[in-house]
Every structure is written in structure tokens, then in C-alpha cells.
Amino acid sequence: MDESLLDELRAAPSxxxxxxxxxxxxxxxxTRCRRMLGDPSAAEDLAQETFAVAFAKLHLFRGxxxxxxxxxxxxxxxxxxxxxxxxxPEAPLADDTPSGLTGDSADDLVLSGQVSAVLRRLxxxxxxxxxxxxxxxxxxxxxxxxxxxxxxxxxxxxxNGRKHFRSIWEETEGGSR
Amino acid sequence: xxxxxxxxxAGALRTxxxxxxxxxxxxxxxxxxxxxxxxPESQQIREHxxxxxxxxxxVEKARDFDxxxxxxxxxxxxxxxxxxxxxxxxxxxxxxxxxGISGWxxxxxxxxxxxxxxxxxxxxxxxxxPVRGAARSAARLPREPDSVVLLSVxxxxxxxxxxxxxxxxxxxxxxxxxxxxxxxxxxxTVALPRRLLRAGEYTLRVEGDGQRFQFxxxxxx
Numbered sequence: 143m144d145e146s147l148l149d150e151l152r153a154a155p156s157x158x159x160x161x162x163x164x165x166x167x168x169x170x171x172x173t174r175c176r177r178m179l180g181d182p183s184a185a186e187d188l189a190q191e192t193f194a195v196a197f198a199k200l201h202l203f204r205g206x207x208x209x210x211x212x213x214x215x216x217x218x219x220x221x222x223x224x225x226x227x228x229x230x231p232e233a234p235l236a237d238d239t240p241s242g243l244t245g246d247s248a249d250d251l252v253l254s255g256q257v258s259a260v261l262r263r264l265x266x267x268x269x270x271x272x273x274x275x276x277x278x279x280x281x282x283x284x285x286x287x288x289x290x291x292x293x294x295x296x297x298x299x300x301x302n303g304r305k306h307f308r309s310i311w312e313e314t315e316g317g318s319r
Numbered sequence: 320x321x322x323x324x325x326x327x328x329a330g331a332l333r334t335x336x337x338x339x340x341x342x343x344x345x346x347x348x349x350x351x352x353x354x355x356x357x358x359p360e361s362q363q364i365r366e367h368x369x370x371x372x373x374x375x376x377x378v379e380k381a382r383d384f385d386x387x388x389x390x391x392x393x394x395x396x397x398x399x400x401x402x403x404x405x406x407x408x409x410x411x412x413x414x415x416x417x418x419g420i421s422g423w424x425x426x427x428x429x430x431x432x433x434x435x436x437x438x439x440x441x442x443x444x445x446x447x448x449p450v451r452g453a454a455r456s457a458a459r460l461p462r463e464p465d466s467v468v469l470l471s472v473x474x475x476x477x478x479x480x481x482x483x484x485x486x487x488x489x490x491x492x493x494x495x496x497x498x499x500x501x502x503x504x505x506x507x508t509v510a511l512p513r514r515l516l517r518a519g520e521y522t523l524r525v526e527g528d529g530q531r532f533q534f535x536x537x538x539x540x
Contacts, residue, residue: 218345221345221348222499226481254334254335257331257332266375
């Protein structure tokens with residue numbers, strides 16, 4: 143971005159100056175917010191909040207590429223938004239796992255490591271849905287809001303995730319246990 | 320998947336979740352997502368993410384953020400018609416007044432209407448800095464329903480901690496809130512639509528990291 147444009151904005155803001163800076167960056171900010179949040183309406187709000195914060199904190203911009211700075215603000219606000227969109231689980235779920243899997247023995251830790259390796263091979267939506275549902279106890283509605291998708295799709299992610307997990311598990315060493 | 324296998328998967332996921340411990344800060348996750356974490360931090364976050372679905376997703380999406388292909392986002396005119404754009408416009412207008420706050424100590428600022436470029440919305444900047452010493456800040460609300468009020472405060476915030484901010488009316492009812500704010504150098508700024516506010520007593524409450532700060536202020540029509 144033209145440094146003189148920023149200097150102009152700092153010294154004497156005008157609609158023309160604002161519009162030019164806004165035009166140069168709005169598409170990049172909005173597209174990324176949409177991509178990150180999934181929810182178009184939340185993305186619009188976050189994108190606009192990004193501009194509000196950026197202009198309010200313009201004095202903190204220390205030079206460099208302005209678009210990178212404003213995108214950093216947008217990304218940070220999206221991260222905070224995502225993290226704040228789920229309640230904190232009230233308590234760890236009780237472990238009702240059969241087959242002696244208590245979660246504490248060396249065997250269980252080995253098994254968990256194998257599970258973790260298989261999980262990494264799942265698509266992110268399936269992997270995250272499984273973790274949120276089974277490990278944290280979130281319900282379909284909460285997971286849907288967090289992932290930015292309909293509840294039906296969460297059910298689908300869970301169903302496909304279990305199938306996919308089993309398929310990979312049986313192909314690997316874990317399946318031979 | 321058999322019921323038993325499903326329960327074993329659930330048990331393993333809970334084991335991983337317990338091992339994951341507390342979530343890292345937003346800033347640490349962001350550094351990890353863009354590949355700027357120092358080695359030990361990177362390893363810790365990788366291990367945490369193995370068990371934590373929330374942070375796993377945040378990192379995935381933060382990476383998506385940088386790889387998003389830009390698409391057309393509609394005309395500028397269409398965006399300008401969205402009421403929320405007032406936030407950004409107001410922030411621009413508020414900016415000179417914002418800078419004019421001498422060390423954040425000058426209290427309430429109203430952007431001079433005469434200085435407002437045509438077509439932009441007026442804004443109110445309320446500096447609720449607690450070290451100022453005033454018992455209660457006070458300000459007159461902008462008349463324009465689409466205008467915004469910017470609330471700002473500087474707190475002894477801990478880097479990396481997340482804070483929740485709420486505006487409560489005189490009866491203690493929450494008018495607006497923002498969750499998970501990271502105090503950038505202890506500085507918090509939120510933009511509120513004017514339409515959410517009426518004349519009366521308010522309290523700006525900031526909670527986080529085991530601390531609570533409250534700043535009373537009065538708004539008049």
C-alpha cells in the first residue's frame with residue numbers, strides 16, 4: 143500500500159482515503175474471514191470489526207506491508223471468535239470405556255498414540271467432530287455452530303469419521319491388537 | 320464400527336484429551352498455524368492438538384485463512400449498505416479524536432460533527448481508563464441511530480490471556496458482549512452499535528485471567 147495514503151489517513155482522514163484503503167483490502171479480509179469461519183454473517187461482522195480495530199489502532203502500525211498487518215488482525219479476531227464460540231466443558235467426561243482401557247496405563251498410552259496417528263489421516267472435519275463429540279461431550283448443535291455447518295453434516299462427519307477410522311485402523315498395526 | 324470398537328475409540332480420545340491439558344493462547348496457536356512457533360512450543364502444541372478438537376480446528380482454519388483464494392465479495396456499494404459497516408466508518412472518524420486522547424487520559428471524546436466528511440457516520444469514543452481517577456465517565460450519545468460507540472480501556476492484562484468484555488445496563492442486564500479478547504498490550508477497544516444503547520447508567524466489565532475490572536459510565540441522549 144502506498145505509504146502516502148496511510149500518512150494521509152493519519153493526518154486528515156477523508157472518505158476518499160478511507161474508501162481507497164478499504165477497497166484495497168476488503169476482499170482479502172472478507173474472503174479469509176469467510177473461509178475461516180464458514181458462517182458468512184459472522185465473517186461480515188468480523189471483517190468489518192477488523193477495519194474498525196485497524197483504523198482505531200493505526201498508530202500501532204509500525205510499517206511494512208499494510209495488508210499483512212490488517213490480515214493479521216483479522217486472523218487473530220477470527221481465532222478468538224472461534225475459541226469463544228464453544229462453551230468450556232464443565233468437567234472431563236467420565237471414562238466408561240470397556241476392555242480395560244482406563245486411559246492411564248502404558249498400554250492405553252500406546253493405544254492412544256496409535257489412535258492419534260490414525261486420526262491425523264482423517265479429513266479435518268471428521269477428526270475434529272470425533273474429538274469434540276467423544277472427548278469433550280459437545281452436542282451436535284454446538285459442534286455445528288463451531289464448524290460452521292448444519293447439524294446434519296455433523297452427524298455425517300461423525301458417521302463417516304467412525305467408518306474411515308475403522309478402515310484405516312484395520313489396515314494398520316492398530317487393527318491387529 | 321462395532322459398539323465395542325466405538326467405545327474404545329471414545330476412550331482413547333478421552334485419554335488423548337486428558338493428556339492434552341490446557342489450551343495454548345490464541346497467539347501461540349496463530350504462530351503455530353503460520354509456522355512461526357519456536358521448536359519447543361511447536362512440539363507442545365502438536366501434542367496438545369492431538370487431543371484437543373477445538374485447537375485442532377482453530378489451527379486448520381487459521382491455515383485456511385492464509386490459503387483462501389480471493390473471490391468477489393460484491394460491490395463496495397452493497398457493503399456500504401450493511402449497517403455494520405458503520406463500525407469501520409465510525410472508527411475512521413473517531414480516529415483523530417482517539418489520537419487526541421492525551422495518553423488515554425482525557426475521558427470522553429465526541430468527534431466534531433463539523434469535521435466529519437460527508438457521508439460518514441459520527442462516533443463516540445469513551446475512554447474508560449481506570450487510572451484516570453474520575454469516579455464515573457459520562458457522555459452524550461450520538462443522535463444518529465446508525466452511529467457507533469467505541470469503548471476503550473487499558474488494563475494490566477496478561478499477554479496471552481483471553482478476556483471477556485460485557486456492557487451492562489443499570490439493572491445489570493447484559494447489553495453487549497465480546498468474548499475471548501486478547502488485550503493487545505492491555506488495550507481493549509470494542510465498537511458497539513448506537514442502537515443498543517439508551518440514556519442511563521452502564522458498567523463496562525472485563526473479566527479474564529482470574530481478574531475482574533468494572534468501569535461505570537453514564538450515557539445521556
